[in-house]
Amino acid sequence: MILLTLLWLTIPFGLGFTLYLLPQFRRSLSLLGAFLSIAYALFLFRSNSPVTVNLLDDFGVSLILDPLAAFFILTNGLVTLAVILYCWQSDKTTFFYSQILILHSSINAAFISSDLISLYVALEVISIAAFLLITYPRSDRVIWVGMRYLFASNVAMLFYLVGAILVYQTHYSFAFSGLRGAPPEAWALIFMALLTKGGIFTLGFWLPQTHSESESPVSALMSGVVVKAGVFPLVRLALLLEEINPIIRLFGVATTVLGVVYAIFAQDTKRTLAWSTVSQLGFILAAPAVGGFYALTHGLVKSALFLIVGRLPSRQFSALALQPIPRPLGLVLVIAGFSISGLPLLAGFGAKVMTLENLLPWQEIVMNGVTVGTTIVFAKFIFLPQENFSPADPKPQSWGFWSAIALLLGSLVLANGFYFQVYTVENILKAIAIIGLGWLAYWGLIRRWPQSFSRQPEKFEHLMGAMSLMLILLFWIGWSKWEPLF
Amino acid sequence: MILEAFVLTTILIGFLGVLWKQNLVMKIVAMDIMSTGAIAYFVLAAARPGLLTPIITETMDVPYADPVPQAVILTAIVIGLSIQSLMLVGVMKLSQDHPTLETNEIDRTNLS
Numbered sequence: 001m002i003l004l005t006l007l008w009l010t011i012p013f014g015l016g017f018t019l020y021l022l023p024q025f026r027r028s029l030s031l032l033g034a035f036l037s038i039a040y041a042l043f044l045f046r047s048n049s050p051v052t053v054n055l056l057d058d059f060g061v062s063l064i065l066d067p068l069a070a071f072f073i074l075t076n077g078l079v080t081l082a083v084i085l086y087c088w089q090s091d092k093t094t095f096f097y098s099q100i101l102i103l104h105s106s107i108n109a110a111f112i113s114s115d116l117i118s119l120y121v122a123l124e125v126i127s128i129a130a131f132l133l134i135t136y137p138r139s140d141r142v143i144w145v146g147m148r149y150l151f152a153s154n155v156a157m158l159f160y161l162v163g164a165i166l167v168y169q170t171h172y173s174f175a176f177s178g179l180r181g182a183p184p185e186a187w188a189l190i191f192m193a194l195l196t197k198g199g200i201f202t203l204g205f206w207l208p209q210t211h212s213e214s215e216s217p218v219s220a221l222m223s224g225v226v227v228k229a230g231v232f233p234l235v236r237l238a239l240l241l242e243e244i245n246p247i248i249r250l251f252g253v254a255t256t257v258l259g260v261v262y263a264i265f266a267q268d269t270k271r272t273l274a275w276s277t278v279s280q281l282g283f284i285l286a287a288p289a290v291g292g293f294y295a296l297t298h299g300l301v302k303s304a305l306f307l308i309v310g311r312l313p314s315r316q317f318s319a320l321a322l323q324p325i326p327r328p329l330g331l332v333l334v335i336a337g338f339s340i341s342g343l344p345l346l347a348g349f350g351a352k353v354m355t356l357e358n359l360l361p362w363q364e365i366v367m368n369g370v371t372v373g374t375t376i377v378f379a380k381f382i383f384l385p386q387e388n389f390s391p392a393d394p395k396p397q398s399w400g401f402w403s404a405i406a407l408l409l410g411s412l413v414l415a416n417g418f419y420f421q422v423y424t425v426e427n428i429l430k431a432i433a434i435i436g437l438g439w440l441a442y443w444g445l446i447r448r449w450p451q452s453f454s455r456q457p458e459k460f461e462h463l464m465g466a467m468s469l470m471l472i473l474l475f476w477i478g479w480s481k482w483e484p485l486f
Numbered sequence: 487m488i489l490e491a492f493v494l495t496t497i498l499i500g501f502l503g504v505l506w507k508q509n510l511v512m513k514i515v516a517m518d519i520m521s522t523g524a525i526a527y528f529v530l531a532a533a534r535p536g537l538l539t540p541i542i543t544e545t546m547d548v549p550y551a552d553p554v555p556q557a558v559i560l561t562a563i564v565i566g567l568s569i570q571s572l573m574l575v576g577v578m579k580l581s582q583d584h585p586t587l588e589t590n591e592i593d594r595t596n597l598s
Contacts, residue, residue, distance in 0.1 A: 144580060
């Protein structure tokens with residue numbers, strides 16, 4: 001088991017570095033890396049009890065291998081595979097593929113590490129690889145967007161380091177479980193850094209610009225898996241430490257509301273999707289016990305959506321309303337939109353039902369409201385005008401694109417197999433009612449009332465300012481020995 | 487205790503620099519100060535039990551420094567260095583079109 005894990009973890013890294021020696025095999029070797037992760041995740045599902053591994057010594061690297069991690073690893077494998085297929089016919093250089101592999105394997109490392117320092121290293125490598133992927137086109141704009149991201153995440157990770165050493169001073173160990181009994185400031189610092197990396201609540205204002213300005217395949221990777229590397233440790237901590245579980249749930253609810261409101265009023269397709277990511281990450285945190293499955297379905301559908309939207313003729317909804325999109329593209333867009341809205345037969349439905357069933361009483365009203373909001377957001381995509389007859393595809397030989405979409409949407413249908421028991425008459429009726437309500441609100445209200453928010457909070461200075469404010473809030477929660485009110 | 491206060495002040499000064507300095511290069515320098523503070527905090531934590539190098543000798547019971555935080559912070563130093571160099575390369579590229587390198591200016595042209 002340990003040998004297998006180590007091989008799976010290091011082979012993609014090795015491939016990432018040796019790719020330069022064999023540039024003609026860059027695509028097939030990257031595919032191999034993604035396949036390894038999928039195979040390993042499926043293997044991990046079969047072992048039911050979590051396995052804890054301590055490498056080297058007591059002070060060494062510790063890993064937890066369990067089905068929760070398997071969900072995230074499977075997401076990572078499938079999304080990376082789809083992105084490589086998407087890029088197959090493009091003229092991306094070896095550099096691009098080697099960064100994808102390095103990003104892929106460091107995300108894997110983040111998903112299984114269970115001590116603060118391994119997680120730190122994984123998260124920092126993710127920042128660097130993601131920065132290099134964002135800035136791949138080398139224009140001023142993407143360099144600035146990438147630097148904002150790198151800056152925000154690095155400053156957050158410096159706070160994280162301070163938190164980590166405070167935990168070490170208490171227990172002489174960097175293990176996650178050491179957070180129990182550590183001083184509240186340690187907890188607040190680490191928490192703030194993870195919230196920033198995951199793009200949660202007001203710390204997530206860096207996310208829309210970063211995800212919408214990148215190229216489609218990179219956006220798909222970022223929204224599909226990279227942010228989940230920040231969210232996953234929060235889920236892990238919520239399950240590990242009972243006492244911070246309600247706080248994580250609270251942040252989950254807050255970010256779903258913030259994200260969905262911004263997403264409803266965004267006028268740009270990619271920004272809508274990015275804001276919707278902020279909102280969907282909240283769903284993962286709102287019910288940590290079933291967060292893994294939610295992360296899987298969201299990762300698949302959001303990367304599919306980013307890849308599809310990248311093919312649309314315009315990014316503005318107002319322009320798309322006048323210019324019908326080709327039918328095949330429209331069809332897959334509608335299927336993806338249905339999944340994330342929670343229509344039965346697609347795995348998004350199961351994930352929604354499981355999450356809503358695992359909520360605490362105080363979360364229920366808000367979260368049900370947000371599910372309606374999500375259907376409003378995706379009604380904007382579902383009701384885009386389509387045309388039957390498409391003039392020859394502007395980008396010929398697009399089998400790479402179609403196989404990527406087929407892989408993602410096909411996995412969404414297959415993923416239903418994880419939770420068959422959700423298909424009850426009551427749940428199906430509820431899902432349809434929510435979608436109906438959302439569409440009603442869309443046609444009755446949102447469509448007639450175009451509105452957009454100021455982008456002031458997304459400015460660089462405010463990203464840093466939000467961190468200090470959030471730190472103060474978290475310190476206050478920590479020091480006041482905040483007993484959950486609910 | 488006093489040392490700890492100084493170290494924490496260094497981190498805070500760095501963070502304030504990141505917030506208040508307009509120039510991008512100054513912001514990166516401020517971030518470096520922050521990371522210096524974080525590294526110093528690890529070194530301080532390591533030196534708490536003692537100052538001697540942790541090498542097994544005849545006389546075992548000497549007050550030696552804790553090797554774990556030092557080993558860990560080495561990784562963080564390397565990562566910090568690489569991130570800063572990466573950022574400075576980005577700044578070089580940006581400075582061609584934004585010679586003043588003021589973040590407000592860059593935000594205004596690139597964030598719309």
